[in-house]
Amino acid sequence: MKNLILMRHAKSDWGSPLLHDHTRPLNERGRRSAMALGDWLRAQDLIPDQILCSSSARTQETCARLKLPLAPDLHDVLYLAEVPDMLRVLRGATGARVLMLGHNPGIAEFAASLVTAPPAHERFDDYPTGATLVVRFEIDHWADLRPGTGAAQQFVIPREMI
DSSP states (O other): OEEEEEEEOOOBOOSOTTSOGGGOOBOHHHHHHHHHHHHHHHHTTOOOSEEEEESSHHHHHHHHHHTOSSOOEEEGGGTTOOHHHHHHHHHTOOOSEEEEEEOTTHHHHHHHHHBSSOOSOTTTTTOOTTOEEEEEEOOSSGGGOOTTOBEEEEEEOGGGTO
């Protein structure tokens, strides 16, 4: 069995229009949300054994504020990735419980493509900042992952935590 924690980065700062999108940091709400998500992961005993993270500043900062005991594997291809790219990266994963941090709109589309049925949550379709899906796959190797085969276990958004 494999478990995926699919997380969109926390709320980013749009205060400086001169910053390139890739280098935008989190805003104050995003920093609080990322810390709350880390607390939630620990409370749920959902500590990943591998992290696949977009190379953007906001995904890296989200990851750092989760305060997990391992460093992320950074992937340039996950920056504003589409479903095929995310699927390719995930199929190369080696952990049993993998956290993938990315961006919309791709991450919402990826989440929807993975599950047999969406979780009963009004925000699943738009996957707001910090949204986190936990999905279980009955596979032995990530290379065997097929879309539409995952069982949604949990779905949370930071607004429900802070």
